[in-house]
Amino acid sequence: MKFDTPAGRNPIDQLKVVGKPTDRIDGKYKTTGTAPYAYERHDVVANQAYGYVLGAGIAKGRVRRMDTAAARQAPGVLAIVTTLETPRMERGMMNAAYLFGGDEIQHYHQAIAVVVAETFEQARAAAFLVTVDYAPAAGKFDLAAEAKGAKPVPGDSGEGSGGNGEERVGDFEGAFAQAPLTFDETYTTADESHAMMEPHATIAAWDGDKVTLWTSNQMIAWGHGSLAKILGIPKENVRLDSPYVGGGFGGKLFVRADAVLAALAAKAAGRPVKVALTRPLIMNNTTHRPATIQRVRIGATKDGTITAIAHESTSGNLPDGDPETAVNQTKLLYAGANRLTAMKLAHLDLPEGNAMRAPGEAPGLMVLEVAMDEMAEKLGLDPVAFRIRNDTQVDPQAPERPFSHRDLVGCLTLGAERFGWAKRNAKPGRVRDGQWLVGMGMAAAFRNNMVLKSGARVRLDGTGTVTVETDMTDIGTGSYTIIAQTAAEMMGVPLDKVVVRLGDSAFPVSSGSGGQFGANSSTAGVYAACVKLREAVAQRLGINSADAEFADGQVRAGNRAVPLGEAAAGGALTAEDSIEFGDLSKKQQQSTFGAHFVEVGVDADTAEIRVRRMLAVCAAGRILNPKSARSQVIGGMTMGTGAALMEELAVDTRRGFFANHDLAGYEVPVHADIPHQEVIFLDEVDPMSSPMKAKGVGELGICGVGAAVANAVYNATGIRVRNYPITLDKLLDDLPDAA
């Protein structure tokens, strides 16, 4: 199905099932520990051996020699595959660093061997017997030092944000020089780790020249093609299966070493092998969100109208890596006649920087929305009013392009009202609650809505059960449930008459999960397949499909009503289709909007920061399931709070690695860090996005929330920290005298 005209009325608009806050249909499996994740598939193949991955102990250089003799002699060892014995393997889609093979080390903890043994304990013990002789080389590890030589580069996050190295509208420098009020500050954001709870893991089994990988991957079709390329075998000889993914956040968009090494190890051992990256390996072996240095300049008239805005970002990456697209939202979020955005990239020899939840916007809004807070104060304007004054209904770089639907102002005003923003004291450091300095902060949220081709197969059987198959993944996003809701709505059956099977490369190719494109795209694909199935049902029953009504488990036309299952009495009916998106998303800008409001307390003596209240108001088209969508938003708010207050991969700039590479050293928010969170969805639809009229919401929650936290800390203390995260050491020296 081609989607190239705005959606009219369709069966989804009935909202009998779609749009309801339904409990997740996979909930009973996840809560009982019976949902099978990659490393746990004891049932799929017998005789699984254990692979243990070794990572390089240097950041850059060469492996001169590896001695595996003792390890090969160790009890239980079945095989060892080393990088020196393996020619450098091709990279998969979007891999900047090589995953395995050859003697060159590009980053710390790059995989250099996998040791296979009968048991995990034996594999681990034997891995420690491998000795490695390195020829280390000097590398570049310090972004601040390398930033001076960084060059402007185009870049794309692969998740809906990107652009040229430099983009201009009007005359920024001239307008900035003439602006009555100007603002110019530089900020830094830290390297961050996805730290999803399930480690990257794969079981690989060969059957002749065919290999099956039970793995944990967000994008099955990408992974499928990438593994075929990396292993040098035809795609039809590779199968991936990821029915449950224990979190990804972008860290599992692309094939990683666990999958490649499981396949190599299984071949070498002559039996199935399971490999999980150990937690201390993950942060340096896989990808991370790159640190940035960002400069924002704003020029405005005295009444707060922006006349000039510039946002420049510098980040680092390996030679084939991309820049962090942190300036992207600044092209679209606020009006202003004269504009400049620029991305620069420095060469660093740290582990690969790549997509992490809302790549670009998460660190970009962390900075832009603090800058807006600073500028509002300079103007003597309320931060909410300043944003409303500079709202735009068109793409500021191409004013002939309107937004398909944009209600940022609605989010801001409703949020301010519900949060009690009017009670905020604009003068910082003035509100006390016992030992706590209390402050409120807010920020706008913004994230583009991407649409990707997505397919599905639906089957109706004689019992009236509808089975949906698509290679879409559920990474915690609620895909199982919203896909079931879509099929139930389309076929007129209750939710328990729908079976959803996901994550298998044998199923039709879907959008996959990333860039908050999955929910809208994949359900639209299911919609397309269901339209075909409805036609097949009508034809089988001899009904004109235009007259057929699918409701209550029946097909009705005129005064005839037939149980749906009857259409499949003579054999199951199957339909397959994809949704393909035309140029609607080019003609009009599709984005999602929100407003974050946060209250914090800062201990007047110790500078300990506690988040006390959080509210997000989101405008993201039709919300397919308000319960799971709300969870996506609060999850983003939680991760964004981490970025604002604690998350930082500490770079050892001498040795070139992230020193705090586990979950004790790399701090993420825990229960005690997060208060009750509120989310309000504006009631809206966007017919330009898809027949579902929905947009993405999975990343909107993380966009801007960190800035709202930072602005609240400023309002509480009067201390403006511009190097994130805001750890208490950055506040202690300047705390107001505790009276």
Add this chain to the structure above:
Amino acid sequence: MVGASAAAALAAAPNGARADVNPAGTDRPVMAKVSLTVNGQRRDLDLDTRTSLLDAAREHLHLTGSKKGCDHGQCGACTMIVDGRRINSCLTLAVMHQGSEITTIEGLGQPENLHPMQAAFIKHDGYQCGYCTPGQICSGVAVLAEIKAGIPSHVTADLDGPMEATPSEIRERMSGNICRCGAYSNIVEAMTEVAGKQA
């Protein structure tokens, strides 16, 4: 740890390839018999003594509900209830639990026979990807029992007074269970509901 070179010393983390050889690593594994009562059933195992309680469950008993998020006691995904107390099962060896009564997530309830805490997690959407969930639920059940038993926490203001499952008590006691999807707000609501029903 002493390495043969600076680079090797750097790699002394468990995953870095070490340059020094530990001859002890070539020894045959030491095996031991251990009997556990898991979810009410006696299970007799003959295990490599290096096997963690978590791996005994996941790899030997095929009870994969308990998750391995870090294998270092940093995330709580492996939480089991052992002899009435919740522990990180990755930080203890199976052979240390001869005769122990162990409850894993599979023992609390099953898909068609849910424990009230499991049902409350579903109702309040106290999870997303599901990987930390069994640990959260095992911890959640044990936390409410700890509060009922009057065991104080860091945030307990009155050590002698009646103890209640307030949001702040729940948040403090649950902070060893990381949820990267960020379902904390919903988990607290699920636990509060169960605590209310129990009271």
